[in-house]
Amino acid sequence: xxxxxxxxxxxxxxxxxxxxxxxxxxxxxxxxxxxxxxxxxxxxxxxxxxxxxxxxxxxxxxxxxxxxxxxxxxxxxxxxxxxxxxxxxxxxxxxxxxxxxxxxxxxxxxxxxxxxxxxxxxxxxxxxxxxxxxxxxxxxxxxxxxxxxxxxxxxxxxxxxxxxxxxxxxxxxxxxxxxxxxxxxxxxxxxxxxxxxxxxxxxxxxxxxxxxxxxxxxxxxxxxxxxxxxxxxxxxxxxxxxxxxxxxxxxxxxxxxxxxxxxxxxxxxxxxxxxxxxxxxxxxxxxxxxxxxxxxxxxxxxxxxxxxxxxxxxxxxxxxxxxxxxxxxxxxxxxxxxxxxxxxxxxxxxxxxxxxxxxxxxxxxxxxxxxxxxxxxxxxxxxxxxxxxxxxxxxxxxxxxxxxxxxxxxxxxxxxxxxxxxxxxxxxxxxxxxxxxxxxxxxxxxxxxxxxxxxxxxxxxxxxxxxxxxxxxxxxxxxxxxxxxxxxxxxxxxxxxxxxxxxxxxxxxxxxxxxxxxxxxxxxxxxxxx
Numbered sequence: 001x002x003x004x005x006x007x008x009x010x011x012x013x014x015x016x017x018x019x020x021x022x023x024x025x026x027x028x029x030x031x032x033x034x035x036x037x038x039x040x041x042x043x044x045x046x047x048x049x050x051x052x053x054x055x056x057x058x059x060x061x062x063x064x065x066x067x068x069x070x071x072x073x074x075x076x077x078x079x080x081x082x083x084x085x086x087x088x089x090x091x092x093x094x095x096x097x098x099x100x101x102x103x104x105x106x107x108x109x110x111x112x113x114x115x116x117x118x119x120x121x122x123x124x125x126x127x128x129x130x131x132x133x134x135x136x137x138x139x140x141x142x143x144x145x146x147x148x149x150x151x152x153x154x155x156x157x158x159x160x161x162x163x164x165x166x167x168x169x170x171x172x173x174x175x176x177x178x179x180x181x182x183x184x185x186x187x188x189x190x191x192x193x194x195x196x197x198x199x200x201x202x203x204x205x206x207x208x209x210x211x212x213x214x215x216x217x218x219x220x221x222x223x224x225x226x227x228x229x230x231x232x233x234x235x236x237x238x239x240x241x242x243x244x245x246x247x248x249x250x251x252x253x254x255x256x257x258x259x260x261x262x263x264x265x266x267x268x269x270x271x272x273x274x275x276x277x278x279x280x281x282x283x284x285x286x287x288x289x290x291x292x293x294x295x296x297x298x299x300x301x302x303x304x305x306x307x308x309x310x311x312x313x314x315x316x317x318x319x320x321x322x323x324x325x326x327x328x329x330x331x332x333x334x335x336x337x338x339x340x341x342x343x344x345x346x347x348x349x350x351x352x353x354x355x356x357x358x359x360x361x362x363x364x365x366x367x368x369x370x371x372x373x374x375x376x377x378x379x380x381x382x383x384x385x386x387x388x389x390x391x392x393x394x395x396x397x398x399x400x401x402x403x404x405x406x407x408x409x410x411x412x413x414x415x416x417x418x419x420x421x422x423x424x425x426x427x428x429x430x431x432x433x434x435x436x437x438x439x440x441x442x443x444x445x446x447x448x449x450x451x452x453x454x455x456x457x458x459x460x461x462x463x464x465x466x467x468x469x470x471x472x473x474x475x476x477x478x479x480x481x482x483x484x485x486x487x488x489x490x491x492x493x494x495x496x497x498x499x500x501x502x503x504x505x506x507x508x509x510x511x512x513x514x515x516x517x518x519x520x521x522x523x524x525x526x527x528x529x530x
Contacts, residue, residue: 001020001023001024002024002031002033002034002037004020005017005020005021005024005034005037006037008020009021009037009040009041014041014044014045017037017041018038018041021034021037021038021041022038025038030061031061032058032059032061032062032065032068033058035054035055035057035058035061036054036055036058036065036067036068036071038054039051039052039053039054039055039057039058039071039075040055040071042054043055043071043074043075043078048075048078048079049079051075052072052075052076052079055068055071055072055075056072059072064095065095066092066093066095066096066099066102067092068092069088069089069091069092069095069102070088070089070092070099070101070102070105072088073085073086073088073089073092073102073105073106073109074105076088077105077108077109077112082109082112082113083113085105085109086106086109086110086113089102089103089105089106089109090106093106098125098129100126100129100130100133100136103122103123103125103126103129103136104122104123104126104133104135104136104139106122107119107120107122107123107126107136107139107140107143108139110122111139111142111143111146114146116143116146116147117147119139119142119143119146120140120143120144120147123136123139123140123143124140127140132159132163134159134160134161134163134164134167134170135160137156137157137159137160137163138156138157138160138167138169138170138173140156141153141154141156141157141160141173141174141177142173144156145173145176145177145180147379148180148379148380148495150177150178150180150181150468150494151177151181151494153173153177153180154174154177154178154181157170157173157174157177158174161174166193166197167197168194168195168197168198168201168204169194169201169203171190171191171193171194171197171204172190172191172194172201172203172204172207174190175187175188175190175191175194175204175207175208175211176207178190179207179210179211179214179468180380180468181467181468181494182467182468182469182475182494184210184211184214184215184475185211185215187207187208187210187211188208188211188212188215191204191205191207191208191211192204192208195208202227202230202231203227203230203231203232205224205227206224206225206227206228206230206231208224209221209222209223209224209225209227209228210225210471212224213225213471213472214471214474214475215474215475216334216474216475218327218332218333218334219331219333221471222325222327222328222332223328225324225325225328226247226325226328228324234262234263237262239260239262239320239322241258241320243258243317243318243319243320244319244320245319245320245321245325246319246320246321246329247321247325247328247329248328248329248330248331250319251281251282252278252281252282252283252319253281253282253283253284254282254284255282255283255284255318255319256283256284256285256286256287256305256315256316256317256318256319257278257283257285257286257287257317257318257319257320257321258287258288258289258314258317258319258320258321259272259275259278259286259287259288259289259320259321259322259323259326260288260289260290260320260322260323261289261290261291261294261310261323262322262323262324263324264371264372264449265291265293265294265430265449265452266371266447266448266449266451266452267323267324268290268291268294268298268323269294269344269430269449269452269453269456270452270456270472270482271323271324271326271327272288272290272298272301272323272343272344273338273339273343273456274323274326274327274329274330274332274338275288275301275303275304275326276301276302276303276304276343277303277330277338278303279303285305285306285317286303286304286305286306287304287305287306287307287308287314287315287317288304288306288307288308289307289308289309289310289312289314290307290308290309290310291309291310292309292310292311292429293429293430294429294430295307295308295309295429296429296430296431297344297346297429297430297431297434298344300344300345300346300347301343301344334481335481337481337482339481339482339483339484341455341456341457341458341483341484341485342456342457342458343456344434344453344456344457345434345438345457346431346434346435346437346438347431347435350431350432350434350435351435351438351439353435354432354435354436354438354439355439357423357426357436358400358421358423358436358439359398359400359421361398362398362441363396363397363398363441363442363511363512363514364398364399364400364439364440364441365397365398365399365400365440365441365442365443365444365508366399366400366402366436366437366440366442366443366444366445366450366454366459367388367391367399367400367401367402367403367420367443367444367445368401368402368403368443368444368445368446368448368450368451369382369383369384369385369387369388369403369410369445369446369464370382370383370384370385370403370405370407370410370446370448371446371447371448371449377466377470380466380468381446381447381448381465381466381470382446382448383446383464383497384409384410385409385410385413385414386409386410386413387497387498387501388501389413390501390505391444391501391504391505391508392417392419392420394505394508394509394512396512397419397508397512398419398421399417399419399420399421400420400421400423400436400439400440401414401420401421401422401423401424402433402436402437402443402445402450403422403424404424404427404433405424406422406424423436430449430453433450433453434453434457437450437453437454437457437459438457438459440459441460441511442459442460442461442462442508442511443459443460443461443462444461444462444464444504444508445461445462445463445464446463446464446465447463447464447465447466447469447470447473451463451486452483454483454485454486455480455482455483455485455486456483458484458485459485460485460487460511461483461485461486461487462486462487462489462504462507462508463480463486463487463488463489464489464497464500464504465488465489465490465491465500466490466491466494466495467490467491467492467493467494467495467496468494469488469490473488478490487507489503489504
């Protein structure tokens, strides 16, 4: 009877297989193969907790079965219990150390646990056994992407595609690597090929949209960007309201519209510029929901009726729109980006309070070199403070750290450079940061929220960009249609921050020469360093 159950299972006759498995259990309740097979079947039918109990029961009967641990890890992984999945795969590998299936799944789980170095080593073990294992090659490329090694990742994807040339996931991952290498046209071709193979593949549509936006194709780019809600972390953050989504197609006359922040602080600061325009379209009220750290600052913007922080109760609204859908709703093109600045500004009282905390020497240059660690491109966009030492050695410039968070490796450098004033402990929110920025003559920032803040305030800002910059900075230009006061300094090749500093230095020296002032004592309102 077991063979009949297995044949039905393998041929997709799941209901028949389930009846046969259950009948067998009546006579052989301790049979590993029956318990395991029934657990696999329940997994296929989405009954994860039932599957988990059956497979665990099977392994209690026979803990020497690597295939059982492979199935157990798969169920744990589907339940997003990645640590338990890893433990299951490790247990299976103790039974069969060279089991390719277990090794490959172990590597995938390590990637989900953000352990790309360990994952890379695991995939190398798979490839040592089978150099042409295309799943392992693809996952090997994924680990290399996480380790900021896109050229090697591209080579891995290309090898995998020789075995599976129409695999939509591989083609999409290849497009990601090409984008990281600043090859957006080729990335678009690869993502488009993925969509030919699998027209409903949201991830490919999303990657294609990023390539189009990078190339300045806003019409197609913003339409495709709506697929972000079906991809990765944003899929779980999609808001569900009873009110309809507004993307510009229906009149707003007499209606209340909710705008809500959806990604990082910089995204909110960049796209909130569209909010005041909704009143011009006839909206009765514009409700804006933002991160708590931005509420006090953006509450001063004109055209916004009500502002709430994430987690606070929302008032009634008739329609809603995520902030990064506003360019689509307004059919924004490069030439029509609303770039009137400043569109955010600090309160006069905050400016006055910060006047007492900051040095009076000129020029005073605000500095931000790293963003959120959790950002998926943090290795590429953030800069180590050590890299900026040539700037800090300039004798006639005083720097103000605008970092909200200082990493351990940077703290010692801060203590060693008295011309880099630190006020981190005085920043309660972005209203305070804006008040500090108001006193600077210039801001120098990596691609962080501070760059967007300075640009939105109309401050001169030097933005330091990686070789393959985010789509919003476009390509091969030193200015930004989003921020008229921004000057962009781009890596000439992947990972080359030293050349960026070499380009920046003469510009900073010229700026400093124009803003010379008298040297004065440090204020006492904040400590120099943490």
